[in-house]
Amino acid sequence: MLWLGIESSCDETACAVLQDEPLQVLSNPLYSQIDEHALYGGVVPEIAARAHLQKIAPIAEAAVKEAGISLKDIDAIAYTTGPGLMGPLLVGASFAKGLSRDLGIPAYGMNHLEGHLAAAWLSNPDIEPPFLTLTVSGGHTELILEEPGFKYTSIGRTRDDAAGEAFDKCGKLIGLKYPAGATISKLAQGHNRKFVDFPRALHVRNNCEFSFSGLKTAVLRYTETHEPDFIKVHLGDICASLEDAIVDSLVEKTITALKLTKMKTLVVGGGVSANAWLRTRLQDYCNRHGIRFCIPDRSLSTDNGAMIAAAAIRRNRRGLLKSIDTVKPWMPLAP
Numbered sequence: 001m002l003w004l005g006i007e008s009s010c011d012e013t014a015c016a017v018l019q020d021e022p023l024q025v026l027s028n029p030l031y032s033q034i035d036e037h038a039l040y041g042g043v044v045p046e047i048a049a050r051a052h053l054q055k056i057a058p059i060a061e062a063a064v065k066e067a068g069i070s071l072k073d074i075d076a077i078a079y080t081t082g083p084g085l086m087g088p089l090l091v092g093a094s095f096a097k098g099l100s101r102d103l104g105i106p107a108y109g110m111n112h113l114e115g116h117l118a119a120a121w122l123s124n125p126d127i128e129p130p131f132l133t134l135t136v137s138g139g140h141t142e143l144i145l146e147e148p149g150f151k152y153t154s155i156g157r158t159r160d161d162a163a164g165e166a167f168d169k170c171g172k173l174i175g176l177k178y179p180a181g182a183t184i185s186k187l188a189q190g191h192n193r194k195f196v197d198f199p200r201a202l203h204v205r206n207n208c209e210f211s212f213s214g215l216k217t218a219v220l221r222y223t224e225t226h227e228p229d230f231i232k233v234h235l236g237d238i239c240a241s242l243e244d245a246i247v248d249s250l251v252e253k254t255i256t257a258l259k260l261t262k263m264k265t266l267v268v269g270g271g272v273s274a275n276a277w278l279r280t281r282l283q284d285y286c287n288r289h290g291i292r293f294c295i296p297d298r299s300l301s302t303d304n305g306a307m308i309a310a311a312a313i314r315r316n317r318r319g320l321l322k323s324i325d326t327v328k329p330w331m332p333l334a335p
């Protein structure tokens, strides 16, 4: 069976062709709109929707071509139905439904966050719930317990900003371009993580909630009390300290949740799961405590079409795939 995955919830127009049995990503091209939004320091929903409209058909064609198949070979479509930006989601949904009508094949609306976690499943297809999941992206930071039958229970989430948002907003304050996560991680390499003592919020026993707004304020204060030249000279050390503060919080709360839920498998997904320091820290803890650590291949951490098709395949294998007809950008993974 061949699946076409379509992702258009934010600023990446992405399509992929996946084969089920044996599970394989045949193609996964995307168009990143980053340059179109960089000027504004963040994603502009209307610009995003228009760019999706322009790029979605060529990217779908590229996915089919790179997979070495023709559109007629596709058996089913999976597209992102939420959470995400309404305009961009509607472009993806309309394209998927039009194609579904034209080809006479079903189109299934998938949850973007379930897609991120399915990206980790792609490299660990034998994992079985229950397990603890950590979703860390530009819009979400949440620890969720997944039980059989796609039953999700929230263990703790951010009270304010998401981890990726913290990377992006703090990066902007120290003069980095949007999105700043990957840049901060690159600049931090080999630098002093103890250079600035940035705050770690909600450092309370048995608390699985996150908060990053205080960190944003601390970085703002730092930029107000230090000369731009000083910040430029010490950018590597500042980035390393910033990255450590965000990663510390993520790791601490994940460990707390692992202890509370007594789970022996940890599944991580979302754009921030590309972060090398987070991967190292979590892997290290899991190795020392006999916990299975599942994380997407780095190329599948940020938004892509393969993760959406993977989410559909994963549900289909359990006989739990149903089409969601309405686009609900607010749709959370756990109620």
Ligand code: KG4
Pocket (backbone or CB within 6 Å): 010, 136, 137, 138, 139, 140, 163, 164, 165, 167, 168, 179, 180, 181, 182, 185, 270, 271, 272, 273, 274, 275, 276, 301, 302, 303
């Ligand atoms: O999942 P994603 O591609 O889009 C959303 O669903 O939000 O995540 C994007 C986020 C951005 O905030 C970006 O700065 C962050 O993931 N990100 C990273 C890294 N790569 C992407 N953050 C830290 N380190 C990275 N290497």
Ligand code: ZN
Pocket (backbone or CB within 6 Å): 112, 116, 137, 138, 270, 271, 302, 303
């Ligand atoms: Zn995402």
